[in-house]
Amino acid sequence: MFLGRVIGEVVATVKHPALAGRKILVVDMMGPDRKPLGESVLAIDSVDAGVGDFVLVVDEGSSAAVVTGLPDPPIRTVIVGVVDAVYEGS
């Protein structure tokens, strides 16, 4: 899993049926200190996240199946949480 900030949304009329009605968000990958890692990905939203939210993202197909409720979706990257705080240190 990784952390990131939602920085936008993708609008797509033509898409795979498994993606119908799903919110596709642009996530800027970040470290726990909220510094951008210089890479962004598209992720399916499952927690009603929005632009500006600091989120937890899972990048694995079986998890995507669990979250979307579809048996075998062509989906890999899913937002599974909105992060309130990250505590660092020992």
Add this chain to the structure above:
Amino acid sequence: MWATQKVDTLRGARMLIVQPLTHDLAERGRPLVAVDTVSAAPGQTVFIVKAREAAKALQEPFNPVDAAIVGIVDEVSLSTER
């Protein structure tokens, strides 16, 4: 991209060459070959799914495929306050 001789389960699959982009649509990384599931045309901005989940986009999910085009982008709306 055309390939006459290929694995049987890939017969009829349409393969396109896709240049990956950043969120602001700048080219990033090397082009790759992806199976098309949405009748995309050259020049269109698309999104792809990679790795094992790509094969699940096809009618026959037990397929040697690691990238599939699963949508055509109308618009990417990015937040201005960043």
